[in-house]
Amino acid sequence: MQTLRGTKDILPEEIYHWQDIYYTVNKLLNIYNYHEIKTPILENTDLFLRSIGTETDIINKEMYTFEDQGQRSITLRPEGTASIARAYISNKMYEKSKINRLWYFGPMFRYERPQKGRQRQFNQLGIECLGTSSPIADIEVIKIANKVLETFGLKSYVIEINSIGNLEERTQYKDKLLNYLNQYKQDLDPDSQKRLISNPLRILDSKNLKTQNILINAPKIISCLNSESLKHFNTICEHLTYLNISYKINHRLVRGLDYYNYTAFEVKTNELGNQNTICGGGRYDKLIEQLGGPITPSVGWAIGIERLLLLATNNKIKKLSIYIIIQGTEKRQQIWDIIQIIEECKITFSLNITGNNLAKQLKQAHHSPAQICFIIGEEEIKNNYITIKWLKNSEQQKVKLSYLKAYLNTHKYLFTN
Structure with a gap:
C-alpha cells in the first residue's frame, strides 16, 4: 500500500x-x-x-x-x-x-x-x-x-x-492590455490565447519565454x-x-x-x-x-x-539530553521514581527497553544525540544511586538518588545550550 x-x-x-x-x-x-x-x-x-x-x-x-x-x-x-x-x-x-x-x-x-x-x-x-x-x-x-x-x-x-x-482601474487596464496583446495573438502560447477571452491579466503570469518577450513592451497597470x-x-x-x-x-x-x-x-x-x-x-x-x-x-x-x-537553514535537531540504561531484573520499579524526577526537571530522555547487555546499550547511547547516560543496574538499585556517564568525554560519577533532582537542576543549562 x-x-x-x-x-x-x-x-x-x-x-x-x-x-x-x-x-x-x-x-x-x-x-x-x-x-x-x-x-x-x-x-x-x-x-x-x-x-x-x-x-x-x-x-x-x-x-x-x-x-x-x-x-x-x-x-x-x-x-x-x-x-x-x-x-x-x-x-x-x-x-x-x-x-x-x-x-x-x-x-x-x-x-x-x-x-x-x-x-x-x-x-x-x-x-x-x-x-x-x-x-x-x-x-x-x-x-x-x-x-x-x-x-x-x-x-x-x-x-x-x-x-x-481597484476593479474600475483593472477594467481600464484590461482593455489596454487586450489592445496590445491582440496584435500578437498568433504568437502567444495556447494557454495565453485562451486567457485573452477568459482572464487576460493572468497572461502576465505566463512562464512561456516567447510570451514573456511579448510582455516586455506591454502597458503597465500603474498607467491606469x-x-x-x-x-x-x-x-x-x-x-x-x-x-x-x-x-x-x-x-x-x-x-x-x-x-x-x-x-x-x-x-x-x-x-x-x-x-x-x-x-x-x-x-x-x-x-x-x-x-x-x-x-x-x-x-x-x-x-x-x-x-x-x-x-530553512536553522532547522533544529531534536534535543535528547539523557539516555537511560537498565541492567538486571531486580526491583526495576524504582526506574519510575527516577523518571519522575527527570520529568519534574523538564529534561528530555529516552529509556532503553531493548534488554541488550551493557556494552550494546552504551553503544546505542553513544549513537544517540544524548549528552549524558544514566546507568541503573542491580548495584545502583541496591545502594540508591545512579551512575552518570557524560558521553562526550566519558567522565563518570555516582549520584545519590536523593540528590538527583538538585544535580539535574545544577546542570540543566548544559542540556538546553
Missing part, C-alpha cells in the same frame, strides 16, 4: 521541524497580537466559486470537489483566505472587534502535478488582518512575512510588490492607477524603505486569485527551481462584502510550509 500521489507521510524524524515552525511562529505572531483560528478542511464548493473566481486555474483545474451523501457539493479547501472570510461572517466576529488579526496553520488541497515543494496535499501558514484599509496594515503583514523568513534563516529571497488597483491607489502604494514602498526591507516593484505581478485589489506581493527565491514562490499575498477589500458580510477591507498572506522547510 502506497500513499496517494501528491501526498506524503511526515515521519517522526521530520515532525520536530514542523512543530518548531508552529511554536516559533506562534510566539512571533503573539507579539504582533495575531490570534490563531482553525477552520474546517471541508467547505461548501460555492464559497470558493464566489471568492476565488470562476476563470482561475484553481477553480477550473485544481479543486477536489465531490458530492456528499446529502447531495451537497463539498470541496477540500484549496486555500485559506476564503475560509477565514466565511468564518468571520458566520461567527459575526465583526461585532466583537472592528479589527481582527488572525493566523492559521494547516493542510490545503489542489490537484496539481506533484513536484519538489509542491504536493496535492500541502500545508500553509497564513495571516489575515481584517477591518482596515490603512496601508500600515499592508506594511505590517509584509514586515511579519519578512521576519518569519529571517527567523528560519532564509537569506536569498526577494520581495516583489505591485499595485493592481488614480491618485488614491498611487498614494496607497507609494506609502507602502516608503515605509519598507524606512524599515530596510528590500523589495522590487514587479509591474507584471497580479496574483492568481480574483479577490485581490491594490497591494499584491510575492516572496521569491532562486533556490527551488520552478516552485520559486515561498509566500504570496495582498489586499482584498471587497471579498467579505462579496460573500454577504459587512464592508471589511483586509490584507494577508500565506507561506507554503513544505517550501519553507526545504529552505
Whole structure:
C-alpha cells in the first residue's frame, strides 16, 4: 500500500521541524497580537466559486470537489483566505472587534502535478488582518512575512510588490492590455490565447519565454492607477524603505486569485527551481462584502510550509539530553521514581527497553544525540544511586538518588545550550 500521489507521510524524524515552525511562529505572531483560528478542511464548493473566481486555474483545474451523501457539493479547501472570510461572517466576529488579526496553520488541497515543494496535499501558514484599509496594515503583514523568513534563516529571497488597483482601474487596464496583446495573438502560447477571452491579466503570469518577450513592451497597470491607489502604494514602498526591507516593484505581478485589489506581493527565491514562490499575498477589500458580510477591507498572506522547510537553514535537531540504561531484573520499579524526577526537571530522555547487555546499550547511547547516560543496574538499585556517564568525554560519577533532582537542576543549562 502506497500513499496517494501528491501526498506524503511526515515521519517522526521530520515532525520536530514542523512543530518548531508552529511554536516559533506562534510566539512571533503573539507579539504582533495575531490570534490563531482553525477552520474546517471541508467547505461548501460555492464559497470558493464566489471568492476565488470562476476563470482561475484553481477553480477550473485544481479543486477536489465531490458530492456528499446529502447531495451537497463539498470541496477540500484549496486555500485559506476564503475560509477565514466565511468564518468571520458566520461567527459575526465583526461585532466583537472592528479589527481582527488572525493566523492559521494547516493542510490545503489542489490537484496539481506533484513536484519538489509542491504536493496535492500541502500545508500553509497564513495571516489575515481584517477591518482596515490603512496601508500600515499592508506594511505590517509584509514586515511579519519578512521576519518569519529571517527567523528560519532564509537569506536569498526577494520581495516583489505591485499595485493592481481597484476593479474600475483593472477594467481600464484590461482593455489596454487586450489592445496590445491582440496584435500578437498568433504568437502567444495556447494557454495565453485562451486567457485573452477568459482572464487576460493572468497572461502576465505566463512562464512561456516567447510570451514573456511579448510582455516586455506591454502597458503597465500603474498607467491606469488614480491618485488614491498611487498614494496607497507609494506609502507602502516608503515605509519598507524606512524599515530596510528590500523589495522590487514587479509591474507584471497580479496574483492568481480574483479577490485581490491594490497591494499584491510575492516572496521569491532562486533556490527551488520552478516552485520559486515561498509566500504570496495582498489586499482584498471587497471579498467579505462579496460573500454577504459587512464592508471589511483586509490584507494577508500565506507561506507554503513544505517550501519553507526545504529552505530553512536553522532547522533544529531534536534535543535528547539523557539516555537511560537498565541492567538486571531486580526491583526495576524504582526506574519510575527516577523518571519522575527527570520529568519534574523538564529534561528530555529516552529509556532503553531493548534488554541488550551493557556494552550494546552504551553503544546505542553513544549513537544517540544524548549528552549524558544514566546507568541503573542491580548495584545502583541496591545502594540508591545512579551512575552518570557524560558521553562526550566519558567522565563518570555516582549520584545519590536523593540528590538527583538538585544535580539535574545544577546542570540543566548544559542540556538546553
